[in-house]
Structure formats: C-alpha cells, structure tokens
Amino acid sequence: MEDVSSSNARGAHVLVADDDEDVRDTLSAMLRHLGHDVVVAVDGASALTSVLAADVAPRLVLLDVTMPALDGWGVAARLATLPARPRVVLITGSTLDRVRVREHLGVDDVLMKPWTFADLQRVLAA
Numbered sequence: 001m002e003d004v005s006s007s008n009a010r011g012a013h014v015l016v017a018d019d020d021e022d023v024r025d026t027l028s029a030m031l032r033h034l035g036h037d038v039v040v041a042v043d044g045a046s047a048l049t050s051v052l053a054a055d056v057a058p059r060l061v062l063l064d065v066t067m068p069a070l071d072g073w074g075v076a077a078r079l080a081t082l083p084a085r086p087r088v089v090l091i092t093g094s095t096l097d098r099v100r101v102r103e104h105l106g107v108d109d110v111l112m113k114p115w116t117f118a119d120l121q122r123v124l125a126a
Contacts (some may be wrong), residue, residue: 013037013056017047017075018064018091027062030120044070048078051086058086060124062111065092073107080106089123091115 014036016027028038039058041047044067051058061079063072076088088106093113109123 011035011037012059013039013054015039015041015047015050015058015061015086017041017044017062017067017072019043019067020064023064023091027120030117034121034124043067044072044075048075051079051082057084060087060089062089062091062123065090065094076106 014031016024016031016038017040018024018027019042024040024042028040031038039050039054041050044063046069047061047063047067048070051061061075063075065072072090072092076090079085079088085106087108089109089111090107091111091113109126111119111123
C-alpha cells in the first residue's frame, strides 16, 4: 500500500464506511463530484476487509464512529498497524470523540455531524 499523507489529489481512492445509507450515498456523491474514486462499506468489519483486500489501497478512509460489527475506533486501531496506512477521518456527532481523537493513534481528523460540503473539503485538503 502506498503511504499518502494528503487526499486532496483528484482521483484519490476513498473508502466511506457508515451504516446509514443516506450518509454513505451523500458522501459518495460529494466525493465523486470532486473527482475521487469511492468504495462504500456498510459496517466496520466490511470496511476493514475492503482495505485489506484492495488492489489499490484507499488514500483516505472516512469512518462513522458507531457502526455494527466493528466501530470506527476499532477499524482505525487496526488500520494503524498497517505498514503504510491510509489517512483516517472519523465521522461523529459527539464532541467527546473530537477530544478523544487527539489521544488515539491512527485517527487523523474528525468530520463533525452535521457536516457540510465545506467541512468535507477541509478534511480532504488537510
């Protein structure tokens, strides 16, 4: 897997993992509009499987914090053990998660709910 610190390049591979179909669809549409290739996962376990099985590793993984099978924190912790991990952004509505991210290895940023297109662009540009 290629180690990339920024995901703002057009055509970046991005994984969106959220158990809410509307969120997955909206994020995917926005990312595709920005020129990114998008893969979606319905829970944490399928997100982790997708990353590990990918021919082309995602540059960015957007993870909902609360998902069935494996939560966003669990996926981030496993991705942190990869030799060249993707950039990881957690999606949450909890300000406590924003504080916790500073102490958590493997999480690069937080996308706070309710997020906007500008918020998404900010995490892509970081």
